[in-house]
Amino acid sequence: MENTSKQSIVANNVILQSEDLYKYILETSVYPRELEPLKELRNATANHPTAFFGTAPNAGQLIAMILKILNAKKTIEVGVFTGYSLLLSALTIPNDGKITAIDVNRLAYEIGLPFIKKAGVEHKIDFIESQALPVLDKLLEDPEEEGSFDFAFVDADKGNYWNYHERLIKLVKIGGVIIFxxxxxxxxxxxxxxxxxxYKREWRQSTILFNKKISEDPRIEISHASIGDGITICRRVC
Structure with missing residues (x-):
């Protein structure tokens, strides 16, 4: 009986991690509700050699819901790529909302820029072509910026995730959310x-260390969700 139960658990886990199930989720619950500008940008990114860098559409759907629950107005994004999550945020926050978007690669951002302009949300975005840490440190030099952001999204170099977290935890207000x-x-x-x-071992190890450290951080509540390539949702509590 015990072996049967274990086999059943293994079988269920295989199903829950299958490509077929992911396709089902996208086709049933995500794509029918995906806004047209996001669909156009996702399709435009599909042939990019590193298209897998893009935010998973089902993760994007969850991010949009969190932004709405927070009534987020001022956000920050570390790592932009072609801008799927950036466009999604810009479409979700109010018309007078602002997003500070940081990425070292403006060329990738410019793939998404026509779709951002077409959607009429470019005025909400302050794109900064730079390494992220200097920008975050500069923001922290201004006392008015501390605790002023409602939300942050990080999809950048994994080796710096903890460095980003240490800065974002000061920039995001208590009750605000950071997603990695x-x-x-x-x-x-x-x-x-x-x-x-x-070639995956270095960032694997960085990710393992980050996951351990953030799970022990008393300044936040977390939910580690197996959506897309895994997202960790952190709510600042102190």
């Missing part, structure tokens, strides 16, 4: 290192 993307790193965080491709 790719915190399951393709599922490799749960596998022995010897079965992980060599």
């Amino acid at each position: 993307d790719n915190t399951l790193w393709g599922g490799f965080v749960a596998l022995p290192e010897d079965v992980v491709p060599v």
Whole structure:
């Protein structure tokens, strides 16, 4: 009986992690509600050699809901790529809302820029072409910026996730939310290192260390969700 139960659990886990189920979620609950500008940008990004950098549409749907629950008006995004999550945020926050968007690659951002302009939300975005840490440190030099952001989204170099967190926890207000993307790193965080491709090992290890540290951070409440490539939702409590 015990072996049967274990086999059933394994079988259920395989189903819950299957491509077919992910496709079902997208086609049933995500794509029918995806706004047209987001669909156009997602399709435009599909042929990019690093299209997998983009935010998963089902994760985007959850982010939009969180933004609405927070009544977010002032947000920050570390890592933009072609701008799917950026456009989604700009479409969700009020017309007088503002997003500080930071990325080292303006060329990728410019793939999404025509769709941002077409959607009429470019005025909400302050795009800064730069490494993120200097920008975050500059913001923290202004006392009025501390605790002024409602929401932050991070999808950038995994080795700096904790450095970003230490700065964002000061910039985001108490009750505000920080979301980190790719915190399951393709599922490799749960596998022995010897079965992980060599080129993925460094960021796998960085992600494992980050997940451990953030799970122990008393300044936040967290939910680690297996959506997309894994997202960690952090609510600042002190």
